[in-house]
Each structure stands twice: as C-alpha cells, then as structure tokens.
Amino acid sequence: MRAVFIGASSLAVMTARFLLNRGHEVIIIERDKDCIEALSEELDCGFLHGDGSKPAILREAAPDETDMLFCLTANDQSNIIASLVGRSLGFGRVVTKIEDPEYEHICIELGLEDTIIPAGTIGRYLADMFDGRDLLELSSMIKGEARVFSFVARDKEAGPVHDLGLPKETGVVCFYRDGKFSLAGEDTVLEPGDEVLLITHSRNLPVLMQRLGQASEGWGTEATPADP
Incomplete structure (x- = not known):
C-alpha cells in the first residue's frame, strides 16, 4: 500500500517509519529542504519538496495510486486546506490532524471524517491509565465507515x-447512568443525564452533531451535549 504525508512532523516521521517497516511505500511532502536531506539519511522513502496544500504538488504525489493522505503539519488551517485539496484531487482517504478542538466540528461539517486530535487522544489514554481502565482504545476496533458517537441525554x-x-x-449500544454501565435494548428508556454510546455510519455524523450536540475533544467521533 502507498501513503503520502504532508509535513515531516515527529508524528509523520514516526508513522512513516512504522509503515516502511511493514513494507509499505511512503512519500513525504516537506517545505524545508534541509529537513528532507536529513530525513533521507534515515528513511528509505520518497520525498517531494514544496507546499503540500498546493494542487500542483499533490498531483505529483499521484493521488490515484495512493491509499491514504496524511495531513500532519503543525498548522491546523494548513492541514484542513490540504485535506480538502487532496480529497478534490482523488486521494482515496484523507487523515486530518488538528490541535485546536474548536476546528473539529468544522472538519466534520466539511466531510473530513478521519480527523484526529492527538493531544485529546493521549490525554484520555493517560486519564484511563490513571483510573486503571482497559487501555485498549475503542477507536482501534472501529473500521471502515463505522464511527462511534456519544452524547448526554x-x-x-x-x-x-x-x-x-x-x-x-x-x-x-449502551449507556451510563450514575456511572453504571448498561447495555441498551429495544425497551430501554433514557433519562436526562444518561451518557449514551452510538455506533453509526460516518455519513451520519453531521446529522447527529446537529441533533444531539457538539463534538468534544477526541478522535473525531465523540460528542458532548449542547447547552439546553
């Protein structure tokens, strides 16, 4: 498989290294020539010098031959723009990294379904570790077009x-009432304050966001309630 990265951030380089070790083809687009020269000494992959949000550069990366485009620069706006341009050029799947959670609902409205907020994911992981919870991320079990969405009733x-x-x-799927877990069934009756977990198709996220609340920090599939 083939992956293209925009930005040679530490996250991009680490992910690229994992993919290369697994036998995948990797292309990294980076503005800084010195950075490219340094990385070329340690990574056996292709490099493109330029602005990854520019259509001309992305066309050089061969969208029709690429399985996934990772937009992982340090700038949220650049990642969002690059993701939209990449999608319009035909990249099969686009991953958008943002640091500011205020952009998350915008990404969802724009149809950028694979939006990640690394700090939110890591923070939740560490909090779960502190509480002694299972460290297996639910997100790693959700594949394809399936998405998790949660809200407070x-x-x-x-x-x-x-x-x-x-x-x-x-x-x-389930709900939490006063901190107690319960599986949901056809006869389940929700009460105000219940934390509810849904499984849905990715195309339904904008509708669910509008009806049930605004997205919270996380990996693009979780929501908290809007003010009544």
Whole structure:
C-alpha cells in the first residue's frame, strides 16, 4: 500500500517509519529542504519538496495510486486546506490532524471524517491509565465507515430509545447512568443525564452533531451535549 504525508512532523516521521517497516511505500511532502536531506539519511522513502496544500504538488504525489493522505503539519488551517485539496484531487482517504478542538466540528461539517486530535487522544489514554481502565482504545476496533458517537441525554432525548429518531445505520449500544454501565435494548428508556454510546455510519455524523450536540475533544467521533 502507498501513503503520502504532508509535513515531516515527529508524528509523520514516526508513522512513516512504522509503515516502511511493514513494507509499505511512503512519500513525504516537506517545505524545508534541509529537513528532507536529513530525513533521507534515515528513511528509505520518497520525498517531494514544496507546499503540500498546493494542487500542483499533490498531483505529483499521484493521488490515484495512493491509499491514504496524511495531513500532519503543525498548522491546523494548513492541514484542513490540504485535506480538502487532496480529497478534490482523488486521494482515496484523507487523515486530518488538528490541535485546536474548536476546528473539529468544522472538519466534520466539511466531510473530513478521519480527523484526529492527538493531544485529546493521549490525554484520555493517560486519564484511563490513571483510573486503571482497559487501555485498549475503542477507536482501534472501529473500521471502515463505522464511527462511534456519544452524547448526554437532555430532557428532549429522555424516553424510549426508539423515539430518538436516529438515522439509518445507527444504533444505541449502551449507556451510563450514575456511572453504571448498561447495555441498551429495544425497551430501554433514557433519562436526562444518561451518557449514551452510538455506533453509526460516518455519513451520519453531521446529522447527529446537529441533533444531539457538539463534538468534544477526541478522535473525531465523540460528542458532548449542547447547552439546553
């Protein structure tokens, strides 16, 4: 498989190294020539010098031959623009890194489904470690177009699960009430304050965001409630 990285950040280099060790082809697009020269000594991959948000540079990376485009620069706006340009040029899948969680709902509205916030993911991981919880990230188990979405039920969401009016390919998996875990069934009745976990198709995220709340810090698939 073939991966293209925009920006030679530490995250990009580490991910590229893992992919190379697994036998995949890697191309790194970087503005800094000195950085390219230094990395070429340690990484057996291709390099393109230039601005990865420019269509001309991305075309050189052969979108139709690439399985995934990683936009991992240190600038959120640059990553969002590069992701949109890359998607328009035909890259099969685009990963967008952001640091500011305020951009997350914008990325979802723009259809950038694979948006990551590394600090949020690591922070949650460390908090779970501190609490002694299972360290297996749920996100690593969700594949393809499946996404996880969570919200806290308000008064208008209280009632039978089947009255939520969820979009197709969406189901309630479980909920937490007063910190206690419960599996959800057809007869489940939600109460205000319940934390509810859904599994859905990625195309449903904008609708769920609008109906049930705003995205919280995380890996692009989790939401917290809007103010009543």
